Amino acid sequence: MKRELNAQGKVQNEFMAEGEVGLVDATIGGNLEAEGGTFKNPNGNALYADRIKVTGSVFLRNGFSAEGEVRLLGATIGGDLDAKGGTFKNLKSDKNPDSTGDALSADGIKVSGSVFMMRELNAEGVVKNKFVTEGAVRLPGAEIKGLLEVNDAWLDALDLESAHIAGPFFWRNIHKDHGDRKDRHPDFADKEWKPSLNLTNAKVGSLADEEASWPEKGRLRLDGFVYDRIDAGQTDATARLKWLRLQPDWLGLRPQPYEQLIAVMRRMGHEHQVAKVAIAKQKDLRKRGDLGWWGWIRSWFLFLVVGYGYKPLRAFGCLALLVFIGTCVFSRAHSANVLVPSEQAAYTDYENSKMEELTPAYPRFHALLYSLDVISPFDLGQKSHWRLIESIGYWRYEIYSLFQLFFGWVLLLVAAAVPARFIKKD
Numbered sequence: 001m002k003r004e005l006n007a008q009g010k011v012q013n014e015f016m017a018e019g020e021v022g023l024v025d026a027t028i029g030g031n032l033e034a035e036g037g038t039f040k041n042p043n044g045n046a047l048y049a050d051r052i053k054v055t056g057s058v059f060l061r062n063g064f065s066a067e068g069e070v071r072l073l074g075a076t077i078g079g080d081l082d083a084k085g086g087t088f089k090n091l092k093s094d095k096n097p098d099s100t101g102d103a104l105s106a107d108g109i110k111v112s113g114s115v116f117m118m119r120e121l122n123a124e125g126v127v128k129n130k131f132v133t134e135g136a137v138r139l140p141g142a143e144i145k146g147l148l149e150v151n152d153a154w155l156d157a158l159d160l161e162s163a164h165i166a167g168p169f170f171w172r173n174i175h176k177d178h179g180d181r182k183d184r185h186p187d188f189a190d191k192e193w194k195p196s197l198n199l200t201n202a203k204v205g206s207l208a209d210e211e212a213s214w215p216e217k218g219r220l221r222l223d224g225f226v227y228d229r230i231d232a233g234q235t236d237a238t239a240r241l242k243w244l245r246l247q248p249d250w251l252g253l254r255p256q257p258y259e260q261l262i263a264v265m266r267r268m269g270h271e272h273q274v275a276k277v278a279i280a281k282q283k284d285l286r287k288r289g290d291l292g293w294w295g296w297i298r299s300w301f302l303f304l305v306v307g308y309g310y311k312p313l314r315a316f317g318c319l320a321l322l323v324f325i326g327t328c329v330f331s332r333a334h335s336a337n338v339l340v341p342s343e344q345a346a347y348t349d350y351e352n353s354k355m356e357e358l359t360p361a362y363p364r365f366h367a368l369l370y371s372l373d374v375i376s377p378f379d380l381g382q383k384s385h386w387r388l389i390e391s392i393g394y395w396r397y398e399i400y401s402l403f404q405l406f407f408g409w410v411l412l413l414v415a416a417a418v419p420a421r422f423i424k425k426d
Helices: 237-244 255-267 271-288 292-309 313-335 344-352 367-375 394-417
Strands: 011-013 016-018 038-048 065-071 087-089 102-105 115-118 127-129 131-138 148-159 164-174 196-198 203-209 230-232 339-341 386-388
Touching: 087 102, 115 131, 237 255, 237 271, 255 271, 313 339, 313 367, 313 394, 339 344, 367 394, 386 394
Parallel strands: 016 038, 038 065, 065 087, 065 102, 087 131, 102 131, 115 148, 131 148, 148 164, 148 196, 164 203, 203 230
Antiparallel strands: 339 386
């Protein structure tokens, strides 16, 4: 089913089919060649080859053109599925005649080789035919033992949900509209290209993409997407977080894409980027996840105190701030004669001297040491020799003392929990 060339390599006869070409459940011992063929069945099936078994490769390349759906559901291909330079077009006729349907459907396909959806070059390396699909390309549940390359392509959507690709997945040089700038295909002058990519539960050997080809916000799905490494493309945490946030907001926050990126960056040795992604995951979870009020408070506290485990020194900074505030508060309490000697004899002498003098042997009051003693597990000799007494405003200092005691111990426990791995970082 391909065009015929003469001895000089020029086209002698074109292959053209109008109406459905059916190859359902067929078995082909060699290749299925439809190079340069034209299949026309608008709003129907142009090529209907569900469950076909091909021991060789399937060639839908070299100027192949289909108007109508090309179906390869459940097909088994022993070689490659090669659609270099192919054009696939399927417009729906119902409700909205301008909307697109499924241009290439290959749900559950099994390919022993690779799948190519890209431009076709001539011998001199010049583009000979462009790869275009006006309509969705469906490969959900596909099993591809080689690679999947989508490169220099115009397309509306690629669905790889639950697909397994043993080799790399290339998503590069994808044509799309950028703001006011329209990326026009010469044969589709009025077409707006806004491709979507569904990688839900897909698994690939490695990922090779580029930021310029990422879909618009809301047109990318990554929940359950598993990849071993990033062979080409951004490995900077800031850029990859932008990639993760292209997913639709209505899906809610899905932790798996963050955890997968963390695992890949760690495996690739980008440990300095791991913390950025892990912290961003917790921040996004707090903003858009279903944590409940207690989970929200816990998340916010862990961020402020230890940076979700990646910045444990913050806890000591918080402790220093707490001690400094306590120093000011207890110094004020001492000046107001609310913080006085604990021993009765010393207190009597202190009171008789109008709160100015102590016996030489009695420990002097130091606001900083007292503040430290409030939260210290060791006796620094201040709390045991100085106490708050009931007086005007006494309750304010007592409440603050309890507050500092509680939060001081919490900060110490959290700081100790990080190296002990009681706080899960990722």
